Each structure stands twice: as C-alpha cells, then as structure tokens.
Amino acid sequence: MRKRQVIVRREEAPRSSANSSMTIRSVRYGECQKNHAAGVGGYAVDGCREFMASGEEGTAAALTCAACGCHRNFHRREVETEVACDCSSPPSNGA
Template sequence: MANFDMANFQECMRNFAAQTGGFVRDGCQQYLENPTAPEPNTCAACGCHRNFHRMVIIRNHVHGPNNEAGNNEQNNVLQVENPNERLPRTRFSDYQRHRMNQYAGQLHWIMPRSAVGNAELASFCAEIGITRHSFQIWMNNQRNRR
C-alpha cells in the first residue's frame, strides 16, 4: 500500500494589524503560486509567503500495486488547526486552589526536579484532578502574587 499526500493552500491568515494589537486580514482567498517571484513560495495574489495560508492536507491512500482505475482510492481531508485560536483557560475549583496553595508552600514555590519529588507531585496532581503542566503554570503565575 502506498500513501500520497498533497497539500492545498487556502485563504491567507496573515494578520496585518498585529503590531497595533488589531486583527485585519487582506482577503486573499486562495494561494496562487508566483513562478516569476524572486523568492519561492510567494503568493501571486497577496505577496505573502505560503506559510501564511491555511493548509489543507489531502491524503490519497492507494491500495495494491496496480490501481489504474482508481477504484480503491480514498480521499481524506485534514485541516490544520488555526494558530490564532487560543486554548481555553483552565478553571480551578476553590478546593483545588486551596490545595495547590498549600502544596506550593510546602515546595517553597519551586518545582521539584528529583525523581522522588516528581513522583510525589504526580500523585498530588492525580489526587486533586489536575495535570502537572497546569500546576506548574498556576504556580509560576501565583508565585509573584503571593
């Protein structure tokens, strides 16, 4: 079985007002290759690099050595996530905040680096239902506020 992937570039996602804190796109609806441009992968419509355009990956799975008629071909389209979208904010309950505050005080507001400390931290995080990464971010944010 052979796999052939093809990328199709759609609308331009470049934010022209990022320096001023705004959000403005140029309206380019599809990437058009510019063969005369001195730099490769430049869009003929908007002049932006190809990386600014939303990429859609089209996967063609070819089954068997001879696939002349294309009967066994499947097209799967995968969309790349929008890099401008932020992850949702983690919300902690009062109980979780209280327990994290106590445990961070026991750690003197420093993340453990030893294997034993990491094991204790993992059991603490599992006990109150959070991830180690979310505890680390919470502790770094709260360290300056205490």
C-alpha cells in the first residue's frame, strides 16, 4: 500500500518577485523489521516485504498489516520528497 501525503507550502518571497514552491511527500512502508525472537535473545523477522493495511483509511485496522499482523510502526518508513517551484518573472516593459 502506498500512502501519499501532500504538503503545500508557500514561502515568503521578496516583494519584487512572485515565487512559490510546493513540497510533495510520498510515504511508503516497506519490509517488516519486528524481531520475533527478541524474547529468547535471538533475531528473526517474519519476511513480510511490504505493509498492506487491514482496513479502511481512518480506522484502527488501517494501522495493522494484513500480511503479518504487525503494527505499521514495525515496517520501514520510506519518504520521498519532491519540491516543485513555480517561478515566474515579472513582465517586461518591452524596452
């Protein structure tokens, strides 16, 4: 499951120009990193490769993985950030 989080941020620009930027963040949860053998002093993971929500967005089940049953926090979080700049220059007077 790929969750997308969009953050729009306008930065204060100097009065002579009208620049704005937009930051887009894509959040994806990868393989499960829960150590199932921690109680006996070992290290063993279950092999779950990607988080898949058990329920609809906004419910408690959305935080539980359908494949391994672990909470989303045990899965590696990958954040991709993309910054798009809408830079425009002031119109010229034709001189």
